[in-house]
Amino acid sequence: MPDLRAPRGMHDLLPEDEALWRFVRDTAERVARLFDYRLISTPIVEDSHVFLRTVGDESDIVSKEMYLFDDRGGDHLALRPEGTAAVARAYLEHGMASRPQPVRLCYFGPMFRYDRPQAGRYRQLWQFGVECIGDASPSADVEVIELQRTLYEELGLGDLKLRINSIGTAETRRRYVEALRSHLEPHVATLSRDSQRRFETNVLRILDSKEDAEHPALQSVPSILDYLDEGDEAHFTEVRALLDTLHVTYEVDPRIVRGLDYYARTVWEFEPAGAGGQSTVGAGGRYDGLIELLGGPHTPGVGFATGIERIMLNLKDRPTAVEAPRVDLYVAPLGEAVNGAAMHAARRARAAGFAVRAGFPGRGMRAHFRAAESANARFIAIVGENEATRDVVQLKPLDVTDAEQREVAFDHLAEALR
RNA sequence: GUGGGCGUCGCCUAGCGGUUAAGGCGCCAGGUUGUGGCCCUGGAGACCGAGGGUUCAAAUCCCUCCGCCCACCCCA
Missing domain, CATH: 3.30.930.10 (Bira Bifunctional Protein; Domain 2)
Known part of the structure; x- marks a missing residue:
């Protein structure tokens, strides 16, 4: 703690x-x-x-x-x-x-x-x-x-x-408070301690006391509407x-x-x-x-x-349709050496208005996929040595099972995400 | 301010005098040396809210404090 x-x-x-x-x-x-x-x-x-x-x-x-x-x-x-x-x-x-x-x-x-x-x-x-x-x-x-x-x-x-x-108005309330006081006065001793205090400080407050709600003096209280x-x-x-x-x-x-x-x-x-x-x-x-x-x-x-x-x-007690936020693309760099290339790919996608979660190097392929999954990403872009040297990514949709993966050049990444 | 209930890994919960303090979720990793969701295996993570006391022995019993929650008061 x-x-x-x-x-x-x-x-x-x-x-x-x-x-x-x-x-x-x-x-x-x-x-x-x-x-x-x-x-x-x-x-x-x-x-x-x-x-x-x-x-x-x-x-x-x-x-x-x-x-x-x-x-x-x-x-x-x-x-x-x-x-x-x-x-x-x-x-x-x-x-x-x-x-x-x-x-x-x-x-x-x-x-x-x-x-x-x-x-x-x-x-x-x-x-x-x-x-x-x-x-x-x-x-x-x-x-x-x-x-x-x-x-x-x-x-x-x-x-x-x-x-x-x-x-x-204030004047109305002055008259009502007076009436309320004289109505409650004979019963003050039988009211709750809080109400007794309020009798002195703020009589109106006695009206919404939960403790005295059933008290006969409150049942028969005059209505402000008559004043x-x-x-x-x-x-x-x-x-x-x-x-x-x-x-x-x-x-x-x-x-x-x-x-x-x-x-x-x-x-x-x-x-x-x-x-x-x-x-x-x-x-x-x-x-x-x-x-x-x-x-x-x-x-x-x-x-x-x-x-x-x-x-x-x-x-919170009722069903509300508030959709979970999702990400368009998860970028997965495979190793430190390709990190810069992965960041470039991410920049391209973001420039086109897509939300991108950047994966960091140092994690395995499986970890990247799991991370993409938890980000609820629509696509994952894999960047390895082979891809980095040619300014391409392996792009795979994540929503469908056994989705086709294809190679996409940085220049065409934005349109591929659409 | 008054009264009541409760404090055990990040979350939920088991344990209620002697346990290496257990499990589920989540997290990390491996099974699959560049391919997810399921499954399996392993790992990290808890000075059991804090302090004091009782006892050979306390997460477990007692006291004090702190915190959270609930109700009153009041208000949105």
Whole structure:
């Protein structure tokens, strides 16, 4: 057992996982393009205030999960725990408010949260996310949900369940939190310790406690939907109407509250049918107050983020057609003396766009064939003394049994590989 | 942060007080002195997670630590 390992909760992505990973990434970028969302890459590190100001002091992300450090110049930096605040910062910094609104952006990259790892939860996690900034209409919410739904469908995860809710504006939540507090107050003593703590810090969080889910006080809890104001109500109604028109199936779940403070109005989650554990594959919401928290003008926005590892987790349970990578040609030099000639042959093939695995001298014929086999090569080119002096190779197809082998000059190698 | 399970070659697993620590996959080589996939033979590869203790004897029992996994919390 080596004494140096990858940091806790962080993982190496091995070549054999690459194909599936690339499939997910390519699909995400392709679907984003279908909706005209453009890729933006922000630094992995931000001024810590980008998150401290926006995410919410009571959130676990800020209170215990951030990787914080000071650099040599004394700047307070954070490894980004999520993408939205960083994208919003870039929107502001680059004056994107003066572009045609809304601005449609997407990102793909690693996020960092110092948390105890478990199934589907990592300290370095990859997210794909989408942000539609600068438009307050329900159409924007639905466009983002539709993009996310399309993505899952294209990935083969079309059976994920969508649950949506509206948590109103900050004012709505103030009134609701008050009602929630007075509803729960008489029962505090009988709630779990965690919920008792949350009663003081963040009452909304009690709603998604697994421990107290069966508690009578929670069964009879008031619904936030009854506290929406007229504008919230109209917005949510329109979102649902549009989803219905598109035949998107969803379930309204008044228990959904997002972990981050900047959310407003529409919030949603996608999870597998047999939910449990760290099951949420992707979640999103509207964040009309976020850019103000960063010191900008009031700017509406809506987006989602989805966890790549969680997508992979769900993908691994089902048959996916991801073809194994293969090589066009394996070049087998028989001895040191012909190594240069073999390298020339390889260069010719590569120049024509063929993938070539170079065998190195010092191995026997059988070893070369086995290596070519394991590279899943279409052809093997044998270069011995006899061939090297005449600039030719013995070329043999490997896919068929008892294939005919023929002599091919370097000059004709590319066409022979076609 | 809390609770539970587990750590034996690169991977999977056997062994559960006395074995040169076993097998499969993979890797390397030979059988075929320049021709693959199958088969056969051989080889390399493990201070049995670390440290301490019990014992004539510890991979096996006990303690501590570390790591991984799972659940809670929280979240993607």
